[in-house]
Amino acid sequence: MSDAPDGQAPPLPHAHAVTWGVAALPHRGPKRELSTERIVEAAIEIADADGLDAVSMGRVAAAVGFTPMSLYRYVTGKDDLLLLMYDAASEIAMPSTGEGWRERLRDWAVFVRASYDAHPWLADLPPSSTPTTPNRLAVVEAGFIALEEVDAPDRMKLATLLLLLGYIGLYARASSDAGVDDAVRAALPELVTDERFPALAPAVRAGLFEEPVAEPESGFRFGLSRLLDGIERWIERAGADGDDIGRLPASIVADKQVREAAKVVDEARARLRQAEAKAAEAVARASERLEAVEAKDRAADAKAAAKAEAKADQRAKAEAKEQAKADAKAERARRKEPSSR
Structure with missing residues (x-):
């Protein structure tokens, strides 16, 4: 009260x-x-x-x-x-000209992000599910206007806006390299090993982290578009509330048995990676052996073909020689014959 x-x-x-x-x-x-x-x-x-x-x-x-x-x-x-x-x-002018909800919501996100670019520290102040000041409420108001045509409960529209606000703030922080030491960055290709990070290590060696994020704008647009894709798919399903994902109590993360189980899973994954590496090595060696056998067979076939060709040449030469002798003999016989008068 x-x-x-x-x-x-x-x-x-x-x-x-x-x-x-x-x-x-x-x-x-x-x-x-x-x-x-x-x-x-x-x-x-x-x-x-x-x-x-x-x-x-x-x-x-x-x-x-x-x-x-x-x-x-x-x-x-x-x-x-x-x-x-x-x-x-948070005082942001948002003159959206989009024709549909997706374009208007995209414009809304772009304008909100511009305020984070102007004031990077905004990302250190996470948005609240209940904005309580005029300008923060105006941001949500503009988002509701963008979603006006969407037939969905207001609570889901608010959840949609909080999702995008969270993404904007998180991306602002995740795309910043202000706290990265250059020496540590240079050492990452040696630190990120195949044994510990089998999926990531090849990309790191290829230069994935050699420089700060070169095109944060394209990365932001990609992420925003994927979020809008998901929202659009949800709207196509008539705003179904079938996304029942239970909330995990924070205390479970620190539970001893849960942590031990996670450790067992990590160890099992490590053993699986080792087994996969051995399997890959076995396949590679089998492929090398097969290639060697095939190369040997090809060489043998080529040698046999060359030998057969040589024999054929010899036979052809012998036949040509015999034919030449026969022709010469016939010619001599013709010359010895008396002339007809």
Whole structure:
């Protein structure tokens, strides 16, 4: 039950009250020279340049030219400041011109991603299933408009938008190589062995990780298109709720027996990989032996054919020689015959 009188919104935490424009103004302190907007802008500039960890009340105060205590008249602490930054950076204009839901939802995702490109630290603040500030709600509102023509429950539309928001934030983090040491990157071809990573090792040796992600844009488009493919397939099934996947309690991951079972599976996979390697080696050796036998047979056949050809040549020469003798003999006999008068 809310403690607010009927028809009135309950009191909001300070930062939320600021975003909704219902916060009380500071009763004292510098006027005009300092404001919540200026504080938030300075904090965003710091985060854009050096990351979210670089934002502190002291550094923001130095950036605006006031003492940290002056800031507390406008924001109650860093948590308040982060929420205000999150909401301010989420102010996105989304002029979609797509004709169908897929095009409009794609445009929506592209515009949201642009805000993550402008403010990479947004990826460090995961979206909530219940957005509570105006600009974050406006993002969801734009997504609902994109899905207006889709005949599906609102809760499934929200799940769709959360899926895409999660992908956008995760891709923003996954495509960043800011924390990768060049020496470690160079060592990966030696560290990623065939024994431990049989599927990945050949690709790593071929240069898969030699450079940072060269075309993050194409990777993003590919992932987004596949997600939209899946959503489209779901819509074609009339928004069926047949995706019953049980939730796995987090405690199961740490369960001793589960971990031991996983270890057994890993060991079995390792043995399977060794067996497959031996089988592949056996096949390769058998292929080499077969190739050697076939090569030997081909050589023998070629030798026999050459021998037969040589014999045929000899017979032909002998026959030609005998024919020549016979012709010569006949010629001599013809010459000895008396001339007819």
